[in-house]
Amino acid sequence: MPTFAALVSGYGWHVEDLLRAADAQRVQLRALPFADVNASIGFAGSAVKAGGICLDDMDGVLVRMMPPGTLEQVVFRMDALHRLTAAGVPVWNPPRAVEAAVDKYLTLSLLERRGLPVPATWVGQTAEEAIAAFEALGGDVVVKPLFGSEGRGLMRVEHREMAWRCFHTIERMGAAIYLQRWIRHPGHDLRLFVLKGRVLAAMRRTACDGEWRTNVAIGGRAEAWEPDAEASQLAVVAAEAVGAVFAGVDLIEDVDAGTRLLIEVNAVPGWRALAGATGIDVAAEILAALREAAR
Template identity: 80%
Template sequence: MPNFAALVSGTGWHVADLLRAAAAVDVSLHVLAFGDVEASVGIGPGRVSACDVGLDGVDGVLVRMMPPGSLEQVVFRMDALHRLTAVGVPVWNPPRSVEAAVDKYLTLSLLERRGLPVPATWTGQTATSALEAFDALGGDVVVKPLFGSEGRGLMRVGHRELAWRCFHALERTGSVIYLQRWIRHPGHDLRLFVLGGRVLGAIRRTARDGEWRTNVAIGGRAEAWTPDAEAARLAVAATEAVGAVFAGVDLIEDLDAGTRVLIEVNAVPGWRALSAATGVDVAAALLDALREAAR
């Protein structure tokens, strides 16, 4: 029986779903907290472990969630994942893809390099430059945290005085200022779950009344959606651009341009809403694919 480990930041629905799926597909799954990861160098053979379980000897590692931490903690956790890949342990997603996808600026730069459609975006560190970018982007932008998920921390800014206040507040806290041109969309976006070079399932997420953010975590409604060939192509290409094996890829329709653009690639995506809407057993598919990769 294959022996896998899931690195997590806590227990919850996704952990329970992975444990359920592990029993269904006949694999052994250890759930390990990222905060308990430790490693040795120059002591015996050297290993990466967590909760007294050596990870060098497992057949595969699934990165479920990277918890918040100090810069040193996050860097060390990524170092540990790189160590595992160096000794031949399949790590999903690979650490390079996790590093790329967690950073919105780096993600979009990788997508643009592949010639994929992305929204007009500016990133910088000073309020003065941000105000110039605000004007250049049409005076209507979405301000996003560079690191963030589930639509939290996003703010639409369409007034210059508010932009001045917002950008100066971000500068004073030492934050990177990340601005994206506001895209007039039909009130919904598309989330496609890619695994192993194909779309496993997809949903359309519709914002609740009075809200422009479509994320299910903040009240959006999800329904099953069958992707067309172009949407599937974009999702698979975006996943490959960040080097991920699986990803949640977000597309939105730009009504003014009449095209779709890629908004985000999530290398540690949730699948609760997608599974509920589509009936796809994402957890079982992930573990089954990881077992094939570990053979």
């Protein structure tokens, strides 16, 4: 029986769903806290462990969620994943993909290099330069945290005075200022779940009344959606661009330009809303694919 480890931050719905699917798939899955990862070099077998379990002995490791931490802690956790990958342990998603997808700027730069359509975006460190970029982007932008998910921390800024206050606040915090041209969309976006080079499932997320953000975590409504060839191709190539074996890829429709744009690739995607909307057992599909890769 294959034995996998899932590196987790807490034991919420997704971990329970993976454990349920593991029983059905006849695989052993150990949910281990990412914060407990440690590594030895030159003694004790030069191994990476978590919760007393040697991850080098696993048939595969799933990165479910990384807990918050200091820069050193996060870097070490990624180092441990790189060590496992170098030792031949299948790590999903690979550490390079996790590193790329967690960083919105790096994600978009990789997508652009592949010739994929992305929104006009500016990232910098000073409020003065951000004001100039705000005006160059048409005076209507979405301000995003460089690291973040589920629509948290997004703000639409349409007025120069508000922009001045917002950008100076971010500058004082020592954070990067990430601006993206406001895209007029039809009130919904598209989430496609890619697994090993194919779209496993897709949904349309519609914003609730009075809200422009479509994320289900903040009240958006999810419904199953059958992706067309263009959307599927964009999603698959986007996942490849960041090196992800599986990913949640988000597309938005630009009403004014009549085109679709890639706005995010999530290498640690959730699937609760997707599974509910489509009826597809995403957790079982991930474990079955990992089991195949481990053979």
